[in-house]
Amino acid sequence: LKKVQEKQRSLAQQRAEASVKLKDLADTRTELASKKKEVQSKLGAAQKLLNTLTAQEKAALATQDRQRATRADERVGLGTTKAASGRAAAAFAAAQSVIGSPYAYAHSGPSTFDCSGLTSWAYAQADVTIPRTSQAQADAGTRIYSQSDLQVGDLVIFYGDQHHVGLYAGNGQVLHAPHTGAFVRNESMANMPFQFGVRI
Template structure:
């Protein structure tokens, strides 16, 4: 027992000095142990966050895989339809596509609509700088894009990270009607929300339309508008 050792010690002062040193060492060990425990908790939290991110990545990969299969199926159907066209009809279709692409470089009246926010203005300006860039499925810029690749890239230039796919972007914020749209808002089309662009003002959309087209302006009425989302 420490009290017995002190009573029997030939040099009580020396014993007390040693006891004090041992107590200090014990205190240091406790402090070191607390730091180790804190670090373990921190590592456990980081591990949990990394696990969640891996789950998100796996989910996104699966979603993109399913989307790719869907698009490939639609492209196959479109190719079958194209194969049924006569040479004259194909030439007319190609001429129409060229006309639409050329119009993207022409002056478009965007009116005087204001931007939804500073970041929306920055995103829209970034997208404008890519007018004429070709549509490539799965591309996210900076030289080619698909529809959601353009919108996610544009907002990234404004310092805002939004989801990669059009369906995920559609759930990013509250839905807006066409009359509520402001420049830079995301605009979604078709029942399955497979297409997205940026509202450009005055009833115009800036988007990457489809294979064979380029990033360009187009009337919002040319596609079945569903709703807008403000980032």
């Protein structure tokens, strides 16, 4: 009877803890829904503003963004990290040749890219075929979990769901196609949650 009573107390405590966690989860969900609406509202306003621009103004804006990306790349010191292999060096050189190219979802070059489109295109220029998506590329070679072991041309996987990929550029930098509205560029890996590298 004593054991049953102890079990009942334990279950009651667990139930109370679960209720608190459920309430926290509901609060978080409500807050996220509110923030999502706010972001969607801002995106809608930005799109309306963009729609009011003339073709000439849009072209001028794109040119400014491309110049900014190029200037940022010129300021970044990539250090002297060696390439992982000859094919990695060739892939990295190919990706460098398209710095400033615009991001376009589901594009694999040669003039517009999404993140995995850039990496698969770059390796194709080195006569190496890798899968098309970042999740598939995550399993395309040997995984490297320490950033200090990365070498130029290694694939770098970001985010828990592995939805973003770039090429290691040296000195803690990644060469990648970031997102809609951006251009192929070098950027600090510290700006995104690093998961692991992949050596092809």
